[in-house]
Amino acid sequence: MSNQVPKSAAPTAPTPSENTTDTNTWRHWWRRQSPSRQDRFVTLGPLLAVILFLAAVVAAFAYLRLEEIDREQQAVKRDVEYAQQRLRLRLLERQEQLMRIGRDIANNELDESEFQQQAAALINQYPELLSVSWIDANRRVKTSFVSSSVNFNLLRATGELLKDGETEDAYELAKDLRQPVYSRPLNAFSSSFNAATLGLLIPLNSQGKFSGVILSEYSIDNMLRFGVPTEVSARYAVALMDDQNNMLAGIKPPPRNKAARLLPWTDAAAEYEVPVSPVGNGLLIRAQGYRASLGVIGSGFFWLVSALSALTVWMLLGNWRHTRRRMQAQQALVSETNFRRAMENSMLTGMRALDLQGRITYVNPAFCQMTGLSESELVGCTAPFPHWPEAEIENLSSRLDDELHGRTPLAGFEVRVKRKGGEVFDARMYVSPLIDPRGQQTGWMTSMTDISEPKRVREELTASYERFTTVLESLDAAVSVAPLGGSELLFANKLYRSWFGAEVSGHINLIAQAGRPASRPTDDELDAVDALAGFPTDTLTAAVSENAEIYVPELAKWLEVRSRYLTWVDGRLAQMVIATDITPRRQAEEQAAQQNERAQTASRLITMGEMASSVAHELNQPLTAITNYCNGMVSRIKSQQINNEDLLMALEKTARQASRAAQIIQRIRAFVKRSEPNRSLAEIIVITNNAVELAEIELRRHNVRLSHYIAARLPTVMVDPILIEQVLINLMKNAAESIAMADMPTARRNVELRVGPKNIDGQKVVEFSVIDTGNGFTPEVKSRLYEAFYSTKAEGMGIGLKLCRSIIESHNGRLEAENLYNGEEIVGCRFTFWIPVNPMFGPPASTDENLA
Known part of the structure; x- marks a missing residue:
C-alpha cells in the first residue's frame, strides 16, 4: 500500500493575493477608527507589553519556587519515613525483649525479684522506658520497677489495682486478643508521670490461660530524643502528635511571616507526617522544614524587575490619562462649537451684529431666510440697508441712530422689513450691546422676529372678541x-x-x-x-x-x-x-298641571260612570236587606210576636247593612272627589285593599274572579293614595274588559294582583303586577298603547293608560306592559309598575309632560 498523500488533500500555502487581502482588511479597519480610538490602541500596545513582561517574570519566579518547594517536600518525606523506621525498630526491639520476659513468667521460670532485676536492666539500658510492671489476671500489681529519673513516689505499689482509664481499655483488649497492645498516648496532664507517655501491654498465657500482662510505659519525649536521628532533628522541627493533632513531644514549627499570609506559596515550608508503627494512628510523627531565607522570591533582582515594571506601567497610564483628558477637552470644544453653530443655524429669530459705525458684521441663517438675502449681500453693508423698504428709509434711519446711541426701549420696537422679492412684513427688533471677552463694547447685537402672523391673530382675536361681546349683549x-x-x-x-x-x-x-x-x-x-x-x-x-x-x-x-x-x-x-x-314657562306648567288634574278627575268620573250599574247593584243588596229587616220588625211588632232580644238583633243587622252602604258611598265619593295632589306617607296594604273593594264590583259584573297577593311587612311610601288607587282600578278594570272581549270560559276568567318589594338598579321599590288571561295585544297596539286618545274599545276615550303612566312617572316610577306566552300562544298580558320607597319628587306639574 502506498503511503503517499493525495495531492488534493495536501495543505496549500496562502497565496500572495490572500495575504494582500488580509493586509488590506486590517488597513481598512484601522482607517475606519476615529483618531481618539487609534491613539487609545497605540497607547495600550506598550502597556500590554509591559504587563506581559511582568507576568512572564512572575511566572518564571513562581515556577522556580514551586520546583524548590517540591524538592524540599520530597526531602522531608524521605527523612520523616527514615525517622519513623528508626522508631519502629526501636519499639519492636523493646517489644521482643518484654515478650521474652513474659514467656519466662508464663513458664514459671521467673519470680518477682528476678523480674525486677531484668526490668531494671532494661530501664537502665533504654532511657525511653519509664517503668515496667507485672499485673496479674485480677488487674492487681504484683511487682513494678520505675526509672531513677522518675519520682520514686510514682512507683506502683504491690497489690494496687490498675485504675487508669486508657490502660484499663488496653488491658481488656490485650486479654481478648492475646496479642501485644499499645494504649493511647497520654499527654502530660493525663499521665501519672507528668509527661507524655505511651503504654505497651504484653499478655501472659499460662498453659493457654490468661494470667495477666506486663505493662511497660514509654516516655514519648525520650522516644523522640533517642529514636529520631540527629541529622533529621537538625534540619526539621520534629514533633510527635496524637490522633487529635495535640503535640506530645517535639518542637513547635516556626510562625509564618506576614508575606506568607498574603502569598502562601512564597513561604511554603515543607511539611510531612506519618503514623508511627506499630503504635498505629494514635501516634504520628510530623516534621516541618526550617526557612532560612525567602528563596528566589526574596532576591533583589525580582523586586527590582517588579518595581521597574510597575513604574513603567504607571508612566504609561499617566500618559494615557493625559492624552485622554486632552482628547476630551478637544471633543468638548468641538461639541460646544458645533452646538453653538447648530443653535444659531436652527434659531427662528434673526440675529444681526453691527459695529460701532453701523456696519453689518454678522448675520445668521434665520436673518437671511427672513430677508431673502444671502450673507455676502448683507455683511459689510451700511445704511440704508437692502432690506429697508423705500417708504420707511427715513423712519428706519432714525431708529438706527437711536440704536447706535443706545436709546432703544428694552421692550423692542416694531419695524417694516422688505424681502428680496419686494414683499414687506412686520417685525419686532430687540437691541443689546455686544461685549468682547475683555469687557469692551465692540458693537450692537440685534434680534429680529417676524410678527406678521401673531399680529394677524391678534387682530382676528380682537374682531372675535367684538363679535362675542355683541352676541352676549344681545x-x-x-x-x-x-x-x-x-x-x-x-x-x-x-x-x-x-x-x-x-x-x-x-x-x-x-x-x-x-x-x-x-x-x-x-x-x-x-x-x-x-x-x-x-x-x-x-x-x-x-x-x-x-x-x-x-x-x-x-x-x-x-x-x-x-x-x-x-x-x-x-x-x-x-x-x-x-x-x-322662565316666567311664561312656569305659567304654562301651572296651567298644564291644572288641566292634568281635571283630566284625572274626569277619568275617575268616567270610570265610576262605567261602573254605575255595578255600583247600583252593590248598593241594592244592603238597601234591600235594610228594607226587609224593617218590614219584618214592623210586622212582628204589630202582631206582638217579637221580644226585645230579637228586636235588638234585627236592629244591629240593619245598622251593619246601613254602615256597609255608607262605606261604599264614602269610598266612591273619595275616589271621584276633585282635590289637589297630596303626597303623604301611605300604607301599601290600605291602598291596595281600597282599590280591590272598588274594582271587585266591576269584576263581578263581568263574571271575572280576582285573586290578590300582598307581601308582608311592606314599607310605607310617599305617594298620593287616590292617584295610585286610580291606577290600580284602571288596570284591573281593563284586565276584566280584556277577558270579557276575549269571551273566555269561566275557568279562565281570572285576574291576579301581586304586590311585593323589589330591588331595581340598587334602588328599593314596591312592585305592582296585574295579570289577566285575555288575548293580549298586537305589536301595533303595543307601540300606541300610551298614545293619547287611542283606544281599542268602541266606547273608550283613550286617556286611561296615558294618565296611568303620567301618574306613575310623577312618582318617579315606571309602567310597563308585556304579553304572556305558552310557547308561541299568547295566554294573557301583564301590566307592571313600581314606585321607589324613598323618591326625590319633582314639581307636580311634571305629570303632564307627556301630554304635549
Whole structure:
C-alpha cells in the first residue's frame, strides 16, 4: 500500500493575493477608527507589553519556587519515613525483649525479684522506658520497677489495682486478643508521670490461660530524643502528635511571616507526617522544614524587575490619562462649537451684529431666510440697508441712530422689513450691546422676529372678541362673572345691567337664592389673592353647571339660574351666572298641571260612570236587606210576636247593612272627589285593599274572579293614595274588559294582583303586577298603547293608560306592559309598575309632560 498523500488533500500555502487581502482588511479597519480610538490602541500596545513582561517574570519566579518547594517536600518525606523506621525498630526491639520476659513468667521460670532485676536492666539500658510492671489476671500489681529519673513516689505499689482509664481499655483488649497492645498516648496532664507517655501491654498465657500482662510505659519525649536521628532533628522541627493533632513531644514549627499570609506559596515550608508503627494512628510523627531565607522570591533582582515594571506601567497610564483628558477637552470644544453653530443655524429669530459705525458684521441663517438675502449681500453693508423698504428709509434711519446711541426701549420696537422679492412684513427688533471677552463694547447685537402672523391673530382675536361681546349683549339671558372672594364685577351683559345695574349684589343674590352660600364680602376679606388660592381648580372648572329655578320678588319674575366655575383671563378663579326668564314657562306648567288634574278627575268620573250599574247593584243588596229587616220588625211588632232580644238583633243587622252602604258611598265619593295632589306617607296594604273593594264590583259584573297577593311587612311610601288607587282600578278594570272581549270560559276568567318589594338598579321599590288571561295585544297596539286618545274599545276615550303612566312617572316610577306566552300562544298580558320607597319628587306639574 502506498503511503503517499493525495495531492488534493495536501495543505496549500496562502497565496500572495490572500495575504494582500488580509493586509488590506486590517488597513481598512484601522482607517475606519476615529483618531481618539487609534491613539487609545497605540497607547495600550506598550502597556500590554509591559504587563506581559511582568507576568512572564512572575511566572518564571513562581515556577522556580514551586520546583524548590517540591524538592524540599520530597526531602522531608524521605527523612520523616527514615525517622519513623528508626522508631519502629526501636519499639519492636523493646517489644521482643518484654515478650521474652513474659514467656519466662508464663513458664514459671521467673519470680518477682528476678523480674525486677531484668526490668531494671532494661530501664537502665533504654532511657525511653519509664517503668515496667507485672499485673496479674485480677488487674492487681504484683511487682513494678520505675526509672531513677522518675519520682520514686510514682512507683506502683504491690497489690494496687490498675485504675487508669486508657490502660484499663488496653488491658481488656490485650486479654481478648492475646496479642501485644499499645494504649493511647497520654499527654502530660493525663499521665501519672507528668509527661507524655505511651503504654505497651504484653499478655501472659499460662498453659493457654490468661494470667495477666506486663505493662511497660514509654516516655514519648525520650522516644523522640533517642529514636529520631540527629541529622533529621537538625534540619526539621520534629514533633510527635496524637490522633487529635495535640503535640506530645517535639518542637513547635516556626510562625509564618506576614508575606506568607498574603502569598502562601512564597513561604511554603515543607511539611510531612506519618503514623508511627506499630503504635498505629494514635501516634504520628510530623516534621516541618526550617526557612532560612525567602528563596528566589526574596532576591533583589525580582523586586527590582517588579518595581521597574510597575513604574513603567504607571508612566504609561499617566500618559494615557493625559492624552485622554486632552482628547476630551478637544471633543468638548468641538461639541460646544458645533452646538453653538447648530443653535444659531436652527434659531427662528434673526440675529444681526453691527459695529460701532453701523456696519453689518454678522448675520445668521434665520436673518437671511427672513430677508431673502444671502450673507455676502448683507455683511459689510451700511445704511440704508437692502432690506429697508423705500417708504420707511427715513423712519428706519432714525431708529438706527437711536440704536447706535443706545436709546432703544428694552421692550423692542416694531419695524417694516422688505424681502428680496419686494414683499414687506412686520417685525419686532430687540437691541443689546455686544461685549468682547475683555469687557469692551465692540458693537450692537440685534434680534429680529417676524410678527406678521401673531399680529394677524391678534387682530382676528380682537374682531372675535367684538363679535362675542355683541352676541352676549344681545342674549335674552342675564350673564355675569365675578371672582370668588371679590366685590368687583368682571363682566355683565346688557340684560343683567338692565335688571341689576352695574353692581355685584345682583350676582351674589342670584347665587344665594339658588341655594349656594354666598354673601357680600367685608372690607377685611377683600384681598388680591383668591379665597381658593393654592387649591387645584381643574375639578371645579371642569364640573358640569348646576341649574336652579328661583323667584325674584324685585323683578316679579321666575328665573332659571345656571352657574359654574371658570378660570378668568388673569388666572383668578371666577364664577359665571346665567339667569334666564322662565316666567311664561312656569305659567304654562301651572296651567298644564291644572288641566292634568281635571283630566284625572274626569277619568275617575268616567270610570265610576262605567261602573254605575255595578255600583247600583252593590248598593241594592244592603238597601234591600235594610228594607226587609224593617218590614219584618214592623210586622212582628204589630202582631206582638217579637221580644226585645230579637228586636235588638234585627236592629244591629240593619245598622251593619246601613254602615256597609255608607262605606261604599264614602269610598266612591273619595275616589271621584276633585282635590289637589297630596303626597303623604301611605300604607301599601290600605291602598291596595281600597282599590280591590272598588274594582271587585266591576269584576263581578263581568263574571271575572280576582285573586290578590300582598307581601308582608311592606314599607310605607310617599305617594298620593287616590292617584295610585286610580291606577290600580284602571288596570284591573281593563284586565276584566280584556277577558270579557276575549269571551273566555269561566275557568279562565281570572285576574291576579301581586304586590311585593323589589330591588331595581340598587334602588328599593314596591312592585305592582296585574295579570289577566285575555288575548293580549298586537305589536301595533303595543307601540300606541300610551298614545293619547287611542283606544281599542268602541266606547273608550283613550286617556286611561296615558294618565296611568303620567301618574306613575310623577312618582318617579315606571309602567310597563308585556304579553304572556305558552310557547308561541299568547295566554294573557301583564301590566307592571313600581314606585321607589324613598323618591326625590319633582314639581307636580311634571305629570303632564307627556301630554304635549
